[in-house]
Amino acid sequence: MKQSKSAYGPIHKHPFMLAGLLLLLFAAIVLLRQWSKNDGISAQVPKPPPAATQGMLDWSNLYTDQAENIPLDGEWEFYWRQLLEPIDFQAAHAPAPSFVQLPAPWTNYLDSSGKLLPSEGYATYRLSLLLPQELSEKAQPLALYLKSIASAYRIWINGQLVGGNGSVGTDRISETPKSYPEVVYFQPRTGWNEIIIQVSNFSQRNAGIWQHIELGTADNISWARILHVSAQSSIVGIFGVMALYYAFVFWNRRKETSALLYSLLCMAVGVRTVVLGESTALYLLPGLPWEWAVKAEYISVTMTALLLILFINREYPAEAVRQVSALSGVILPGCMLLFLVTPAHVYTYLLTPFTWGVLFPALLYTLYIYIRSAMKRRKGAVTSMIGFLFFMAFALNDMLFYTVHLPTEDMLSVGLLVFLLTQAYNLSSRFSRALHRSEQLSLQLQESNLQLEQIVEERTRSLQRTNAELQEANQKMSDSELFRTRLLSNISHELSTPITSIKGFAKALRDGIITTDAPKYVNRIYTRSVMLERMIHDLIDLTKLETHQVQFRMQNVYIIPFMQELFLKYEPDVQAHGIQYVMDLPEGADLLSPGGDGWIVRLDPIRLEQVLSNLISNALRFTSPTGIIQVQLRLTEAPSTETGWVACVCVKDTGIGILPEWQERIFERFEQASPTSVQDEHKGSGLGLAICKEIMHYHQGNIGVSSKPGSGSEFCCRLPAWKGRLSPHDKP
Structure with missing residues (x-):
């Protein structure tokens, strides 16, 4: 331009x-x-957490519901050319520490003679951390986000080896360098918590802990790692x-x-x-x-x-x-x-x-x-x-x-x-610009051809054929563009609906149209935002499943104890809605003795729980407080299958039911039965059953529904099963 x-x-x-x-x-x-580190400038800036002093960090009075991860900066105990373990600090004559500031490469530290430490060497870092008592009482797991530590390390927390990268050594031969960010999890204990990190470097210029170590809840640290990656x-x-x-x-x-x-x-x-x-x-x-x-x-x-x-x-x-x-x-x-x-x-x-x-x-x-x-x-x-x-x-x-x-x-x-x-x-x-010039030359050529009356007939026919091919190619390009546009429109349609609602409510609040019922509309904005977020996550999960980017951890499990455990896990949630929650197991299921034969199914426990959770959640949305939700396990013969038996895991409710014409469509993307009869806050993303279908496909099984309007619905997942005994390596 x-x-x-x-x-x-x-x-x-x-x-x-x-x-x-x-x-x-x-x-x-x-x-x-x-x-970005301070979450912007606000009217209420939280007081920064205290830094470590003399190898001790007292956070006992720190606000426990921190939304951010907190760096473990300050003075740590430092033991140069010593690879110490927790047992070494319990001895009667524990080694005397020096204190260094973190984060910083140890080439910034001075030795006893006042000279800078060399980059090659090994050392041990130690920090005593006093956490709020509420954290240990809640039994909430915490995590450390360890960024680049050069060039190999091992970490103990409260006497347990919880992680590391590479192999720590005392020379270049014994060290195996490996340095990339790592998340380690631990359960805090009451009183002082001990962090010990052995570090060696014989492989590069940087040495030691030269980037922040962040502490936070397991969820916050995991999300931070996932977002960064x-x-x-x-x-x-x-x-x-x-x-x-x-x-x-x-x-x-x-x-x-x-x-x-x-x-x-x-x-x-x-x-x-x-x-x-x-x-x-x-x-x-x-x-x-x-x-x-x-x-x-x-x-x-x-x-x-x-x-x-x-x-x-x-x-x-x-x-x-x-x-x-x-x-x-x-x-x-x-x-x-x-x-x-x-x-x-x-x-x-x-x-x-x-x-x-x-x-x-x-x-x-x-x-x-x-x-x-x-x-x-x-x-x-x-x-x-x-x-x-x-x-x-x-x-x-x-x-x-x-x-x-x-x-x-x-x-x-x-x-x-x-x-x-x-x-x-x-x-x-x-x-x-080159294409534009080419188009202009093409137009000029066409105008010149119209003015030439003595053109050879064969050349004219050749030009006509060329023009016809160009038109056909242009038509194909137009058809391809139309297909792409419609595809994007179909995908964005489901996202645009909640976005439009959010924008409409927000504009009404901003312009003062809504005054008396503002909290109700703010809640609607929130519920639509949650639905939009859930839809995006579900769409990502479904795409990963369809493109085989999800790794399943299959294992053989006894299906009856597994279903009993899942049933009990969701019992409080269902009963909190005032709905009767029952389980139906095969006759004699409680007679399974340890070491005896039992019904075995090969599955990924986390993914199958995801399917059952989705079915129970759907049943809760469409069942009245006086209704019943039944989780049933049936074992039926199936001669056409490789194992000869099928385990049917069913979730049955007394809800509003599903019309016959919807019973096949609800397992496709963005299809929801009876969407007009469900309140906004109970609407799903339309992707949950599609995800369940893909998960069952990975398990060499299937999922189906039987329902009558007004009489409830029954969703059943079928998995190959056999009777036998688990070997020791099959047990998780």
């Missing part, structure tokens, strides 16, 4: 404003990071899709070298992202050697710098500096070769000179090219320069973070995403 002169005037007259903009962006990142996976997925798309562009048009460089750049960025931060690669592939993950990190960031220089030289050849291109073509491949052939305990010590002597000049050179291009008003230069400013700001953050000068986190992938999106916009704009 052509820009007006005023759009380029400030850049042309004041190029140093760009440096100021860069610094402002960098400052904004730091401020936003600090803001999901966000990183989403970014990697975006990079992968972009790399694949532009690789296809180059494959179909070999002249588009920029598309190839852009595809490789996205791939390099994706590799770097997946081995850093949450270290999704090491998390998903535990067998991946740590050494190769570190090599991938260093080589990918070097490849990113090289491809960035090649890409910008290709995009703006008139502004490129040949000497810089030639120099980078020697230095950067040389660095990659160094990282490839040397171990991590060699090249990681070159991080600081590599960062500021190689990567930072590459960024400055790229910024210089963009400034010159913007001043000369090259197409797309301003857009690319803005995206690169974001990228450079995040790059500076990471440079300072990994050289332990800034207490933030790895955020380069976010800046790269913004930058690559601007480049994608420029490339797509160029392709669109």
Whole structure:
């Protein structure tokens, strides 16, 4: 798009404003990071938790319902060149500690002679933690979120070994490095809780606990880990899709070298992202050697710098500096070769000179090219320069973070995403302009053909056939686009309904239309929000099941005790609604003796409980308080099955029933029987039974319903069963 002169005037007259903009962006990142840690600025800022002092952290008076995870910062006990276990601190002559500040690499600590500790070595950290008494009384499990600890560690909590990464050793041979975020769970005890962490490092520059250790409830920590991994996976997925798309562009048009460089750049960025931060690669592939993950990190960031220089030289050849291109073509491949052939305990010590002597000049050179291009008003230069400013700001953050000068986190992938999106916009704009020019030439050709009266008949027929093929292709493209639009409309329809209701209620509250019944409408907004959230989670679960991304943990279980346990688990919830809750087991079920034969079913206990929970929840929604919900287990012969028997797990209610025409449809997506007869707060997502159907498919079983309107419904799940005895390895 052509820009007006005023759009380029400030850049042309004041190029140093760009440096100021860069610094402002960098400052904004730091401020936003600090803001995110404090949950923003509010009228009631909670008092920050106390820090550890002399290896002891007293949180006995801390508010127990913290919504946030709390860092275990402060002074920890530190035992240099000692690998101590809980039993060592119970001896009569316990070792004397020194005290160090966490988080920080131990290369920041001084030894007894006043010298800085070396990066290679081993040590033990210890913290005594006094938690509120309510936590131990509630028996609520807690968790620690351990981020990067270099390079191997083991952790004990209250005398129990609860986790670790790699193998802690006293030299390079005995150590097996592995460093990626980990969540460990523990049950707090009354009084002081003890945390002991053994750490060794003989493999890299960073050493010790140099990132925050966060404490929180098991749910909060687990959600934090899931959200971090999901966000990183989403970014990697975006990079992968972009790399694949532009690789296809180059494959179909070999002249588009920029598309190839852009595809490789996205791939390099994706590799770097997946081995850093949450270290999704090491998390998903535990067998991946740590050494190769570190090599991938260093080589990918070097490849990113090289491809960035090649890409910008290709995009703006008139502004490129040949000497810089030639120099980078020697230095950067040389660095990659160094990282490839040397171990991590060699090249990681070159991080600081590599960062500021190689990567930072590459960024400055790229910024210089963009400034010159913007001043000369090259197409797309301003857009690319803005995206690169974001990228450079995040790059500076990471440079300072990994050289332990800034207490933030790895955020380069976010800046790269913004930058690559601007480049994608420029490339797509160029392709669109080329297509537009092609369309104009085609129109001019058609007009010229109309004016030519002496055209050869065969050529005319050939052109007609070509035009017919183009029209057919355009029609196919139109049909494909229509299909895509309808598909997206069907998916978004169910989401738009609760969103529209929420927006309508909120607008009415804002405009003062609703005054007297405001709490009722606020509650409606809340229930629709919960329904929307549940629908999104259900849609994600169903998609994972349909695409075989869910791992089932199948095991052989005695079905009768299993059903008794599930029945008792949901009894309080059902009886709380005033509904009679009964269970019907096969005759003689209570006569099963330990060690005797019993009815066995192969299943995933968690997933089958998910099915039963959904069926009971549906029964509760459609059954009046005076009704009955019956959980029944039947064992029937089935000669056509491999085992010869089928276990039927049924949930029967005395609710409103289901019309015959709905009994097949309710197991499909977004299908709900009698939707108009159910209050909003009792509506489901329309996905629960579809999820149940997929789960039963994984179990080589099925699910069905029999119902009459007004007489209740009976949902039955059928699973292959046999009679026998569990072997010791079958028992969970």
